[in-house]
């Protein structure tokens with residue numbers, strides 16, 4: 321429950337609306353509890369002083385009054401929903417924005433620790449449970465309390481004794497509803513879990529359809545799906561059974577209360593000193609029915625609050641996460657072009673793997689440094705350190721002579737064009753995918769978009785598409801080849817005319833001939849740009865000003881292509897092996 325106190329700041333923000341909502345609840349309930357009195361009055365007048373000549377006047381005055389009260393109650397009810405439920409939607413909007421904002425602030429390691437499904441659930445499902453508490457939960461709690469207080473006061477006013485008899489079965493009703501609601505909740509959670517298991521499986525079978533078909537795994541997937549679907553059916557049937565038990569139980573208990581009212585009311589009405597009339601018994605029957613829903617909702621609301629508390633706790637867990645990387649300097653930073661790693665080491669906190677070991681190197685403005693090394697040698701980690709996705713465990717990274725931790729990292733990132741190893745294209749047009757690379761204050765003409773696509777040697781493919789630049793890419797760009805996707809991804813980095821260009825093995829899906837063309841085109845475009853090129857292939861990096869060979873996170877060789885060949889070490893070994901492979905292919 322403590323977790324829900326996080327929401328107090330929002331209650332405070334919308335306090336006036338909420339207060340107005342409470343006034344509307346008071347109004348609607350006050351009119352509501354007066355309605356049975358009219359019916360009771362009518363019954364008594366029928367029994368005693370019914371004036372047959374003026375029946376129309378009698379019917380119109382009481383009926384009109386009843387209609388007026390219903391109308392007034394309806395209007396207040398509408399206004400109460402318009403205030404309280406609307407506030408719950410506002411808070412839902414604020415909370416979603418707050419969570420998303422926090423997601424944007426959190427850094428690399430947070431995303432490696434938590435899976436996408438979890439991140440999605442907290443901003444969608446958990447927020448919607450919290451919203452249910454904020455809207456219906458709070459509205460019914462206030463409304464129930466007020467209606468209960470009004471009704472019991474009115475009942476006690478008529479007959480304290482009958483009130484006691486009538487209320488006897490109601491706590492039992494509340495208890496049963498609470499218990500049933502808890503069971504319903506538990507079963508609903510199980511249904512939801514099974515549902516998300518099925519969704520994940522189905523989604524994976526779609527996105528991995530090529531692998532699935534290639535391995536002829538259709539039957540296995542179908543069998544697995546059947547098991548999960550059967551599980552879903554069984555869990556849902558449990559829920560259906562509980563729900564089926566729910567309504568008859570409530571109806572039975574309300575009936576019991578009504579019978580007790582009539583029975584004891586009847587007995588009491590014969591005792592003249594009680595002063596209880598037939599009209600009073602009718603009023604009581606109305607009140608008993610009026611109390612049923614509020615009491616029933618106590619159980620329902622309680623379990624709703626419990627569920628919201630659990631959800632808010634999960635949300636708070638993410639909201640209280642502190643980003644590992646904090647930008648402490650907001651003054652503008654303009655990157656000139658010098659980079660230096662000084663004895664940098666990095667160990668991943670999650671796996672304890674030391675990915676970078678005591679690494680030192682320099683890249684001067686306009687130079688191209690290449691990094692080559694075996695899989696897992698720490699190349700991508702070097703890039704992530706340079707882009708300050710995480711900070712070194714020890715050592716310093718200097719940008720234009722200043723510690724990376726002390727400069728405005730947002731400004732620094734704006735000057736860099738990074739092409740990551742795994743291509744990600746949005747389900748949007750090719751034009752928008754390229755223009756995504758522009759910084760907020762940059763613009764690009766169609767001609768410029770085409771130019772960068774020409775540089776990356778992919779425009780000749782795109783221009784043949786019916787929609788050209790406006791061709792919309794399917795989910796994850798499935799209608800393009802791997803090499804085409806990589807080249808669009810490079811164009812995205814080039815469009816922002818970066819002062820620092822970083823390629824993380826992003827020509828791997830391109831044949832060596834096309835690679836040669838792209839690298840040649842880039843030579844002109846990147847005059848004066850500081851570049852860091854990571855690759856497995858010697859052909860991508862042989863023309864770099866300097867090449868660094870990494871092994872197990874540490875530098876083992878450094879020099880130009882010729883110098884490293886002359887050294888006859890790991891680099892020349894990789895080169896000779898790749899040369900041989902190329903010759904075999906030819």
Ligand SMILES: Nc1ncnc2c1ncn2[C@@H]1O[C@H](COP(=O)(O)OP(=O)(O)OP(=O)(O)O)[C@@H](O)[C@H]1O
Pocket residue numbers: 432668670671672673674675693694695696697698699700701702741
């Ligand atoms: N998020 C992570 N959490 C824990 N360990 C990681 C993480 N990312 C990488 N590693 C480990 O750090 C080491 C270096 O990984 P890195 O991705 O930097 O290598 P790489 O040289 O870029 O490899 P590749 O050429 O295959 O892309 C590897 O042993 C890897 O298992």
